[in-house]
Every structure is written in C-alpha cells, then in structure tokens.
Amino acid sequence: MSKRTTGYESQWNETYGLDKDPVRKYLIYPLIDDQSGELSDKRILDAGSGNGNLLSYLASRSYKSAIGIDKSPEFINSARTNVPDERAQFVEADLLQKLPFEDASFDVVYSIFVLNELPEIRLHIQEMSRVLHSGGHLLIVATHPLFAMYYHLYERFTGKQNDKLIGIKGYFDREPVQYIFTLAKSSARFFQHTFEEFLNPLFESGMEPLKLLELRTDDINFQSIPSYWDTRDVPKYLFLKAQKR
Numbered sequence: 542m543s544k545r546t547t548g549y550e551s552q553w554n555e556t557y558g559l560d561k562d563p564v565r566k567y568l569i570y571p572l573i574d575d576q577s578g579e580l581s582d583k584r585i586l587d588a589g590s591g592n593g594n595l596l597s598y599l600a601s602r603s604y605k606s607a608i609g610i611d612k613s614p615e616f617i618n619s620a621r622t623n624v625p626d627e628r629a630q631f632v633e634a635d636l637l638q639k640l641p642f643e644d645a646s647f648d649v650v651y652s653i654f655v656l657n658e659l660p661e662i663r664l665h666i667q668e669m670s671r672v673l674h675s676g677g678h679l680l681i682v683a684t685h686p687l688f689a690m691y692y693h694l695y696e697r698f699t700g701k702q703n704d705k706l707i708g709i710k711g712y713f714d715r716e717p718v719q720y721i722f723t724l725a726k727s728s729a730r731f732f733q734h735t736f737e738e739f740l741n742p743l744f745e746s747g748m749e750p751l752k753l754l755e756l757r758t759d760d761i762n763f764q765s766i767p768s769y770w771d772t773r774d775v776p777k778y779l780f781l782k783a784q785k786r
C-alpha cells in the first residue's frame with residue numbers, strides 16, 4: 542500500500558490549513574490553550590508539526606522559542622511560510638529515530654495527531670521525554686484507542702465496510718490501515734495504538750501522567766458536519782498530559 546495518496550500535503554493545506562479545521566478550532570486548540578499554562582520563557586518542541594498549524598495558533602502567545610520537526614519537506618516549507626515568526630524554526634527530522642536534540646532541551650513538547658502515523662511509538666515517546674527538562678510538560682493528542690473498535694464492530698455487525706478506517710481488524714490490530722480524512726479528499730496510513738502503548742512508555746521514561754481526557758464531537762459546533770455529529774457518542778480523541786520528573 543502506498544504511504545499516502547498523491548497530493549496529501551496540498552490537500553491537507555487546502556482543507557485543514559490554518560484555522561479551517563473545526564476539530565482543532567473548537568476542540569483541540571482551546572484545550573491546548575487551557576492545558577499549556579504559562580508559556581513565557583518556555584522552549585517549545587512541536588513533534589510532527591505538519592503545516593505549522595499549532596505554532597501559528599501559538600504565535601499570538603508569549604513564548605521563548607519553538608522548533609517544529611517533520612519528515613515531510615513539503616510540510617516544512619509550508620510551515621515556514623505559515624509561521625513567519627522569528628521565535629519559530631522548522632527542521633526536517635524523522636520521529637522514528639533519535640531526536641536531533643540534547644537532553645533537557647525543551648520545556649514543553651507537543652505531539653498533535655502524529656502518533657497514529659507511526660508504526661511504533663515506544664521509542665518516540667521516550668525520546669520526547671528525554672528532550673524535556675525536568676518539570677517540563679508533554680501534551681499528546683491522538684486517536685482514541687476505542688475509535689477503531691467502533692468501526693471494527695460496525696463492520697462485524699452490519700457486514701458493510703466502514704468509510705473511515707479502511708481495513709481495521711480490531712483493537713489490537715498492528716497492521717497499517719487507511720484513514721480517510723473527513724474533510725480532505727485524501728487519506729493517510731494509520732496505526733492503531735492501545736492504551737498500553739500510549740501509557741507504558743510514559744511510566745517507563747520518568748513521566749508522571751497528570752491528565753487523561755477522552756474527547757468527542759458532541760459540541761454544537763459539529764452539528765453541521767454529519768460524520769462528526771453522527772459519532773458524537775464515540776470516544777474519538779485521546780488527550781494526555783504528563784510531566785517530566
């Protein structure tokens with residue numbers, strides 16, 4: 542299976558470009574705002590920064606410096622255009638490798654909708670912990686582990702194929718499946734991750750979990766988007782906040 546459909550980055554930019562994605566706008570960024578706390582004098586890492594969406598959002602806030610890393614040169618270029626902020630820089634890096642930073646280089650690390658694009662997250666979560674300064678915060682947003690179960694059980698009980706996670710075989714599925722973006726005409730390779738996979742690397746790497754939230758699209762802002770509204774009772778996104786000891 543090819544890793545992406547053609548034009549993933551440009552279709553992503555068109556549909557989920559800055560301030561266009563209702564999930565980020567109404568659900569994720571208000572939560573990030575609330576949970577980030579005071580950012581003045583903080584050194585930020587956005588691991589898997591895509592088109593710079595998060596750092597563009599944070600640009601109005603006071604912070605010391607920010608680095609966005611991504612493996613896609615096209616996304617790195619669009620992020621540089623989208624975030625013309627001298628405090629921020631964008632660098633190509635592979636999250637499956639050791640991160641190109643010294644220990645304790647950052648005060649806040651964000652991982653927003655990235656972990657389900659990685660086949661293996663243990664080392665990466667340990668790396669995000671390594672580069673955090675003691676007392677620093679890791680904020681993760683990922684697809685809720687039970688989201689896959691909804692589509693798996695839909696197929697099992699209706700005998701029909703679902704139109705969101707193509708090929709999903711259940712909670713413990715280790716194979717990549719195709720994630721169809723709701724608003725963009727594109728898809729990405731998606732790896733299901735269980736609670737064990739999200740939480741154990743935190744426990745093992747000196748991180749103290751501070752908060753776990755299970756987010757859904759039951760807000761009035763999602764009423765006009767049928768697939769979000771129809772699945773408003775399904776746990777969709779997992780928010781994890783942990784502190785480096």
Ligand SMILES: C[S@@+](CC[C@H](N)C(=O)[O-])C[C@H]1O[C@@H](n2cnc3c(N)ncnc32)[C@H](O)[C@@H]1O
Binds near residue numbers: 588589594658
């Ligand atoms: C769904 S996008 C989310 C981007 C951004 N965090 C956001 O919320 O808009 C996932 C991002 O992870 C990046 N990515 C996937 N696998 C990666 C890897 N092995 N190393 C670095 N970046 C990766 C992709 O290029 C993409 O930009």
